[in-house]
Amino acid sequence: MKNLYIALSFVVISLTVSAQNKNTKSADKLFNRFEYVDAAKEYLKLVDNGKADPYVYKQLADTYYNMFNSTEAVKWYAKATETNQEAETYYRYAQMLKANGKYEDANKQMQKFAAAAPSDSRAKAFKENPNYVPRLLDKTKLYNVNPSDISSDKSDFGAVLYDNSLYFASARNGARKTYGWTDEPFLDIYKADYNADGTITNASPLTDLNSKWHDGPITISADGNTAYFASESFKEKISEKDKKANAKFSQVYLFKAVKTGDKWGDITALPFNDKTFSNSNPSLSRDGKTLYFSSNRPSSVGGTDIWKVAINADGTYGEPQNLGVKVNTEGNETFPFIADDNKTLYFASSGKQGFGGLDVYQIDLSNGSEASNLGKPVNTEKDDFAFTFNESKKAGFLSSNRNGNDDIFAVSPICGVDVQIVVTDAKTGAILANASVSILDDKKNVIATEMANAKGEVKYRVECDRAYVVQASKDGYEGSTFAVTKSKGPSATVAAALQPIDVIVTETEIILKPIYFEFDKSNITQEGAFELDKLVQVMKNNDKMVIMAKSHTDNRGSDKYNLALSDRRAKSTVQYIVSKGIAADRISGKGMGELEPKVDCGKDCTEAQHAQNRRSEFLIVK
Structure with missing residues (x-):
């Protein structure tokens, strides 16, 4: 019924209307009087009697569009667009597809709409951001x-x-x-x-x-x-x-x-x-x-x-x-x-x-x-x-x-809290523009990621009384996490001070803080990623440097299993470095299993000692 206040005009006492042809006269009269329920019935009779043509398909589609019967509208727009090249027809078809949750199909019709009406603001917005739906789905619930x-x-x-x-x-x-x-x-x-x-x-x-x-x-x-x-x-x-x-x-x-x-x-x-x-x-x-x-x-x-x-x-x-x-x-x-x-x-x-x-x-x-x-x-x-x-x-x-x-x-x-993150250099206090800032919920799900503006600021709106974590990173700096304290609002500020990367580079090795892995796992942790980013920065600054990553396990499990596990860890480390833009021929990995423990504690290792033995090391090959 709200469509009455979109169309914004009404008609009464209509006796005759101009029709597309003699077959559609009755249906067209009802359509032009906005009597869409009965108009649809008349157009469908033409379809059933084999008297339908592209005009009838378009009229049926628009009839169901005006009634917001998206399922039927999609059905008839599919037939109408086989011959109808009007930009607005493509747009309406896309709207009805979205109404049925068919976003990929809707994008295909929007592409046709954008080609047919390139100066339309809707077409420009689509071309600038065609995959906007995931971003809408990630918006904080208000x-x-x-x-x-x-x-x-x-x-x-x-x-x-x-x-x-x-x-x-x-x-x-x-x-x-x-x-x-x-x-x-x-x-x-x-x-x-x-x-x-x-x-x-x-x-x-x-x-x-x-x-x-x-x-x-x-x-x-x-x-x-x-x-x-x-x-x-x-x-x-x-x-x-x-x-x-x-x-x-x-x-x-x-x-x-x-x-x-x-x-x-x-x-x-x-x-x-x-x-x-x-x-x-x-x-x-x-x-x-x-x-x-x-x-x-x-x-x-x-x-x-x-x-x-x-x-x-x-x-x-x-x-x-x-x-x-x-x-x-x-x-x-x-x-x-x-x-x-x-x-x-x-x-x-x-x-x-x-x-x-x-x-x-x-x-x-x-x-x-x-x-x-x-x-x-x-x-x-x-x-x-x-x-x-x-x-x-x-x-x-x-x-x-x-x-x-x-x-x-x-x-x-x-209840919402406006969180403002300000990213700075921890040593000088200088503002760090264009830093990457993510906010994560209490289950470590990344809610959103933005680049800091010229003032080093990023703003997020989050729910009250819920813990969040901010991750901030920038080339040349150690990535780090910062807690967002539970708050009832209306606002909170997080000072994200990043330490400049200061890595010890010897003639034979790049020494980072230990890259620890969780027990029996080979995935890169967030803490490990922050350290590996330092290695990436060193390799970007020294574009001829070639590195071999050695990955080690603790001594729990069989020798064969530990060798395979450490090999997976080495490959994970290499893949992370390559994903950051380092050429694959500049980084290799080798799994060492439990052959070279950092702490030789035999069968009496403590949990802390086991953790020290689950590590990666980085040797300068060239």
């Missing part, structure tokens, strides 16, 4: 998302919490006439009680504002006395007649209402509405000075964009302004919500890099930053939109069709 008991078996979306009242749009009124797009009743605005325990009760329609047309979503002023909401221009008896189609088209308008006592009244259409385009999904800043909304008005970047308009002290309005390309794309941007701080904007986009369908993004409008995807579980492969958050109650709401229907979900923030 919110918990749970089903809300306010949802019904019909479309419910656009929930926003003010004080102890929750407002939302819903098609749950079964007594009303159904709308052909979704075969559901027309939308109404509802209000429910938000209780202290987080439960939501007593949902009832706002009869003062609702009409026989679509109404909602709504936004309320801080004092609770002014509302802005979306409805149809039919409310103003305004429509456009398409003579060729013999149809009347409505636009979505924005309206203002004023509360007197317990009643809403004085309903007026905003002056920047227009019968040639739509305005919808309003969100009022808490200071009451700016109204954000979505619109397909002229000068939009894409289908629908996010706009804002100033509300002057005398109640007049400024000129609507487009929020620009940091927010808007050639796709659809809609459902803006301006946070209580008057600078953080949440919005939904189908044009930015996401998981599929609509994803929710946030942007700080005060500092020129880029919009960021909120990640999972806020976003999924389906449509996720209408994110709102009440700062005082630390409670938010999200709309999504992830379960097959537009439903409202409750959102609660996960």
Whole structure:
């Protein structure tokens, strides 16, 4: 149902429409009236009767796309793209593939889209970062998302919490006439009680504002006395007649209402509405000075964009302004919500890099930053939109069709800590730019890796009350780890001071700290990697040097087993050095087993002595 507020126009009483041909006339009429449920049935009849052609396949695909039936849309886009070369068809096909979790197939269609529309910002973003999904999956979880008991078996979306009242749009009124797009009743605005325990009760329609047309979503002023909401221009008896189609088209308008006592009244259409385009999904800043909304008005970047308009002290309005390309794309941007701080904007986009369908993004409008995807579980492969958050109650709401229907979900923030790592030279205190900095969780899983900026800084957001470790490394310095103390936030600083590499190089040997291995294992440990990085640096500084690595075991196990184990350790050591850019012909390895113990303790070795015997040594061959 939210697609109504993306398409942003409605049609009624359509008697005839121009058709592709006589066979598609009936289906085309339904399609152009947005009655997609019945349109799909008519197009499928043509397929069953052997009268389908590429046009029918494309219409079927777009029909299911508009209903967000991704499985059927993929099926018909596959056939449509056999002959249809339109860039947007490839893009829609990719979106539906992503909605089914088929990211590799989606990338193939995005490649075709990028070739067909190379100047499109969506194509440019894809070419710059085609494999962005793993990065999105690695994002720190910011919110918990749970089903809300306010949802019904019909479309419910656009929930926003003010004080102890929750407002939302819903098609749950079964007594009303159904709308052909979704075969559901027309939308109404509802209000429910938000209780202290987080439960939501007593949902009832706002009869003062609702009409026989679509109404909602709504936004309320801080004092609770002014509302802005979306409805149809039919409310103003305004429509456009398409003579060729013999149809009347409505636009979505924005309206203002004023509360007197317990009643809403004085309903007026905003002056920047227009019968040639739509305005919808309003969100009022808490200071009451700016109204954000979505619109397909002229000068939009894409289908629908996010706009804002100033509300002057005398109640007049400024000129609507487009929020620009940091927010808007050639796709659809809609459902803006301006946070209580008057600078953080949440919005939904189908044009930015996401998981599929609509994803929710946030942007700080005060500092020129880029919009960021909120990640999972806020976003999924389906449509996720209408994110709102009440700062005082630390409670938010999200709309999504992830379960097959537009439903409202409750959102609660996960306590987070902003960790700032500053990398410096341990001896001089100098800032180390471009150092590699990774952050690991308490299970030693690498969460993310970034390069330090010109100030030696890297910032990560992690969960509260959880231990993390930072790994920092840079050529010429010993890599090291640094603990991130458990914290409730909001921020923590880690001083990552790296020691310059100071290696003892004799005529016959490079002496490092011991490269110890875990018992009965041959993998390189993190501590071992830090030491081997020193060897790599020496070999880079002396490009003619050739090294042989000798690997040793303790005396537990048979001679044959220990010789094989030490050989595996030697090979692991060599492979690590080669992986760091050293030519394979400059490093060789040999397993010595237990033949040359560092501590000759026989059968009475302590654990510490066994550990000393499990080592690698580095001899200068040339």
